[in-house]
Amino acid sequence: MxxxxxxxxxxxxxxxxxxxxxxxxxxxxxxxxxxxxxxxxxxxxxxxxxxxxxxxxxxxxxxxxxxxxxxxxxxxxxxLSLVAEHRELFSSMNVEDNLELGAFRVAKAQAAAAFERVYTLFPRLKERRRQLAGTLSGGEQQMLAMGRALMGAxxxxxxxxxxxxxxxxxxxxxxxxxxxxxxxxxxxxxxxxxxxxxxxxxxxxxxxxxxxxxxxxxxxxxxxxxxxxxxxxxxxxxxxxxx
Incomplete structure (x- = not known):
């Protein structure tokens, strides 16, 4: 291997x-x-x-x-992507905007597919996509940090x-x-x-x-x-x- x-x-x-x-x-x-x-x-x-x-x-x-x-x-x-221990989210931005930042290098069609994939993995993020990242629970913030990293495929x-x-x-x-x-x-x-x-x-x-x-x-x-x-x-x- x-x-x-x-x-x-x-x-x-x-x-x-x-x-x-x-x-x-x-x-x-x-x-x-x-x-x-x-x-x-x-x-x-x-x-x-x-x-x-x-x-x-x-x-x-x-x-x-x-x-x-x-x-x-x-x-x-x-x-290659790293989700740091302290998550490093933009707390004053909502969930969807944080995720979109993770897709800044991919084409729009790929970004749309990435959103779908992340929301399938983390349904709670889809429910809270308009909520400010700083108001999420610790678990939700970890999901968001992982989701943002995954947006870049x-x-x-x-x-x-x-x-x-x-x-x-x-x-x-x-x-x-x-x-x-x-x-x-x-x-x-x-x-x-x-x-x-x-x-x-x-x-x-x-x-x-x-x-x-x-x-x-x-x-x-x-x-x-x-x-x-x-x-x-x-x-x-x-x-x-x-x-």
Missing amino acids: SALLSVSDAHIAYGKVEAVRGVSLDVADNEIVTIVGANGAGKTTLLNAIMGVLPAKGRVAFAGEDLARFEIEDRVALG PKLLMLDEPSLGLAPIIVADIFRTIADLRAGGVSVLLVEQNAQAALKIADRAYVMELGEFVLSGTASDIAANARVAASYLGFTHEGASAV
Whole structure:
């Protein structure tokens, strides 16, 4: 399986402090890959570097292109999109206007199809399409942030902590939608502290600690790992691998 996204030996620093060291990962077409780990492990830093928000040493390739010379807008045009942890919506604009901003690079006919797709994925957004984004609930704002990213028809959607601060019932809806995205041909790179939920829908997983990947493998293998279960899943179970 060829990689849609390939990161090789990435090093990312804030001044003299190296936040990510020697990280390599890949995401294939129609695949959900999750990165789990504690707060401050370097997960968000890595996503921002892939998106071009932060400089990185090493190689980042997407859709066969070395991204070293690509600005953020060019990466979006290639089909790479990031939904940031804080969502970054325009609170004084309504839902539909926020979504329309996500389609600024696509033709009108494509934008119309994108609206239909987003409203099918998130019916609540259609109900609230004239409502100001700043008046939405936290779950609705997360749906809107994801919907806006999807308006540009990305090949790979990167999600940074999509469940943060949301009620369990809304979290379940968000994760069902993420699984639906894969079925619709969108790959997902998911950073998530709710490791249990992330590992249930992911194909593969990386465990990040202090700026490095300490484990990687299929999501089922990572979930069965005793160290991961104790540190990130909140339980231990018989038969778990100790490695």
